[in-house]
Amino acid sequence: MSLAMDSSAQTDINRADSIFGFPVICVEKSPISTRKAVWVNSAIYGGSIAALYFAWYSNYPQSGFHTFNDNDEWLQLDKIGHAYSAYTIGRYSMEIWKATNLSRKKRIWVGGLSGAAYQTVIEVLDGFSAEWGWSWGDFTANAAGSGLLIAQELAWDQQRIQFKTSFHRKMYAEAELNARSTVLFGRSSVERALKDYNGQTYWLSANLHSFFPQSKIPAWLNVAVGTGAEGMFGARENYAKNKNGQVIFDRRDIGRQRQWYLAPDVDFTKIKTRHKAVKVLLFVANSLKFPAPALELYNGKMKMKWLAF
Secondary structure, X not given: OOOOOOHHHHOHHHOXXXXXXXXXXXXXXXXXXXXXXXXXXXXXXXXXXXHHHHHOHHHOOEOOOOEOOOOOOHHHHHHHHHHHHHHHHHHHHHHHHHOEOOOHHHHHHHHHHHHHHHHHHHHHHHHOEOOOOEOHHHHHHHHHHHHHHHHHHHHHOOOOEEEEEEEOOOOOOOHHHHHHHHHHHXXXXXXXXXXXXXXXXEEEEEEHHHHOOOOOOOOOEEEEEEEEEEOOOOOOOOEEEOOOOOEEEEOOOOOOEEEEEEEEEEXXXXXXXXXXXXXXXXXXXXXXXXXXXXXXXXXXEEEEEEEEO
């Protein structure tokens, strides 16, 4: 019996909006025009939204605008993902506006809000899709991600606490769980990175030297607190029926657990280089958590994890 009819497979995780839409970073010594910055942002945002619509939303039935409460799904890892996306998209966009003559506060607000604005357009598309709906939880998470970015720029002119992510592909000893993961999260590693919350970890990574500038702490050294979850083979529970009411998956014996991590990290933007291309690569890499040993709190127990992704 095909698992493709499983309604839980048609939830928020099937939208590839978690980390799409990142704009290109402009690194120029001389200022670029505001018109050029508007054009670059508009072209990237508009193009990615159009591509997302025709590649995904156009394949599903449309409806009148409606809301959908998904706050109890995926142990809220999807909400953290929305906050991360809004933060990162806004951070990239802000770099474009930094290259213009736009005033400090204007480029902070325009660039900082761009992530939430982009994500809100996707929420509107969800609102008109019969399979999903406008989620106030997603909207709030988007605003929180942009708020973290904007607040730090206004207060410090820098991101002392950076939002990062990491991913490791989950493989299981039981064929049933691997088959279920393929249905829900896809086959390729790219699909899994976008959709499989069991393999995603989100981090708040604090740069120590920025808080203690007179210290001898290396400028690149961060300390990160992360959270993830596992054992999730459905949006709300590890149980699913097809449209005919037949049970196609029942693994309620598997616990759905959240993990917490404490680990060192690297701030790649603090690595000095004169090469523009390298600076861009380091800036992009800084959206990802550097693999490192970590303390893990899982199911009430603390243990050492020699390499946390």
